[in-house]
Amino acid sequence: MTVMKALLRFPGERKIMLADCPVPSLKPHSVLVRTSKTVISPGTEFTQARQATASLIQKAWHRPDLVALTLKSLRSDGAPQTFSRAQNRLGRPLPMGYCGAGIVHAVGDGITDMACGQRVAIGGMNHANHAQWNVVPKTFACPVPDGVSDEKAAFTTLYALALHALRQGDTIIGNRIAIIGAGLIGQLVLQTARAAGAIIDVIEPNMTRRQMAQTLGAKATYGATQGAPSDQFDTVYICTGAHANHGLIDDAARLCRDRGVIVCVGDVAPHGKRDALYRKEIDIRQVRSYGPGRYDPAYEQGGQDYPQGYVRWTVNRYMQAALALMRDGRLDPLPLVTREIDFDAIANHFGQGAQTDDLATIVHFSRSDGAQAVAHNRENERLVTHITGTPQPTTNTDPKNETTITLGLIGTGNYLGDVLLPTIRTHQSITVLACASASGLSALASARKFDAAKPFSNAKDIFDAPDINSVIIATRHDSHAELAQAALAAGKHVWLEKPIAITSDGLDLLRPYADAAISVFMMGHNRRYAPISQKLRMLLPAKAKQFHYRVRFKPLAPDHWLCHANQGGRTIGEISHFIDLIAYFAATEITDITCRWLDRKMGDSIWRVGFADGSVGEVSYLHTTRNEPKEILEISAPGFGATVHDWRYLKVNGKVVSRTWLTQDKGQKSAINAFVIAIQNGKTGPDTPTLGDEIRLMDRILTAANT
16 A cells, blocks of 8 residues: 555645645655654744635635636636636645655665665655655755764754855854844754854844743844844844734844845845835845755756856755754754654644744654555656557456446646546546546545545556556646556556647657557547537538637746646647647648747747648747737638637627637537547547547647757
8 A cells, every 4th residue: 555644734624634645656866755753843834734724715815816816717717617726726735844854765766876774854845744755856855964863854954944044144254143033943043153153143022032042142132123233233134924014124224234134034025114225225135945946846856956166055055064064063953842742643733723932843753654655666666667569458458338437537737627627526427436646645635526536646556457447647748658658558548638749759659559449549639529619610611721720828937847848848738739629620631730930938839730622720829918818710711701719709700609608618528528438439439539640640740840
């Protein structure tokens, strides 16, 4: 069994609990760690706990940005889809914790400096969770030297944050600094600053924390900023939360010397009166987590370190430095430990709420915790196994006449959860038996919506299940071909979200199955199944036509996964949707596809498609910064004209013949139903492309894109 215990937040249910969930899958450039200790940082984590258990109104108050996105979704997608999206996001469990220590159980591809059985310090939100097992990128795991206990090593990430704060504040030997807020982070900044040779004053209203600061070497302590001397400090570190404007920037500016520095370590809104900031020419700096590399996918997930000559301090180098300082006795977190608990008591600890005098709480994990949970996480195990030779079904030897579709969901992310799950849940012929995602958490959220479903973190568990006859694959694009090949090799019926592959090598994995007729295969090209598409096709003249498809997309954040080089780019991921729809309306063979890149990095491109009957199609795929319709398809022929306007209405020869009022219907529900019928009949319908058709289409697209 591949189940472990983890502390999870359930925002939709407004609760925090120790829950069973899958052990996360080992990834390249990562290590699987059996957790021995974690540290609860009360400021950050109790804030997360309060947010998780807050009412919807309170959540909206704290996250107006999400409210704005919801209102935007209401306008563009309608109430049903917006409600489904909100329910899906609220229903997804979120892990807690971000610093700990443990023992390496398995190493992924690309790991050369860590080995099984080695003690490591681990860090990072969504990496070093309060869980029995964690998969941690190598850049967030650091070997623990002899002489440093697991209890101390669990603080490594927190020390990395403090060291990065000192770098931001340019604190060196002899500097005089003030620390506002002597919670856990403030005390750690105090320790690291003292190790650097600084002279430190601390401002903290809590007497117990002031006494702790004096014990750790503070020169003077004050109960409020008003008691501290003005114009004295090289750097003022704000280590308390003040998201609203509580005047902390103004107070810090008064404390600073001429051309001093204010460093915002806590959640501080950088608002202040201009006069003091201008008169002293004060520099305000922000601490972004644990150092350079945080939030960079290439560093976190790809394992790409920065050259030391150009970036001296990174997350991992800060962790190494913290461990070295603990080994030498210059840093010691144990005086800051105010409570110790066993892992099975952690939910109750958060349920009691934060205590005024709490600093750090150490969580102890039993040596037997989760020992049975890693049978599938062998060293360097892959999600799927390539199978060569003639395809042979292994489970579903008779794909015909299956009245009940027993389904496994692979890749339970936003699209599947927001768009497909509402239809799947209500379909009488579908029984969902399993859900899989790399971390296991979104799979857990999806599985909780079905009576018989089990969550997994490995797609192989679904492929090996004899009682599952069908799969829906909606993972990231670079895994589509591999997973589809493994599913077909296991004899499963396959629904694969676009694109079918992002490289020719991916297409080659699937070619042996194109003519095997073992299972039903269907791509998620849902637009051809939309009611508007079905109606329009019946009205189209039987002669050559001209298609102009205007697609406008909003730019993604630079760190979005679709922008990663290994995902093929947004255009390759989406363009088959639009070309497939044109091909459906043309109802004849594609003869050629060409692509003209206007800006390949952004994805801006013009695609032209030729058909055997003389029809011509053009897809204008360009980014926009305006609020305008995403899709407008115009079809022209002598004596005929039709327009599909953003899947809200169809106009033929100047007359609106179909309209949807509350939402867009892009055909997902009808497409799922077509998949079910195809499995029950043992073959896809005449208007559904075969696996061979889909391979040929994507082959043309990739050739055009790279010519």
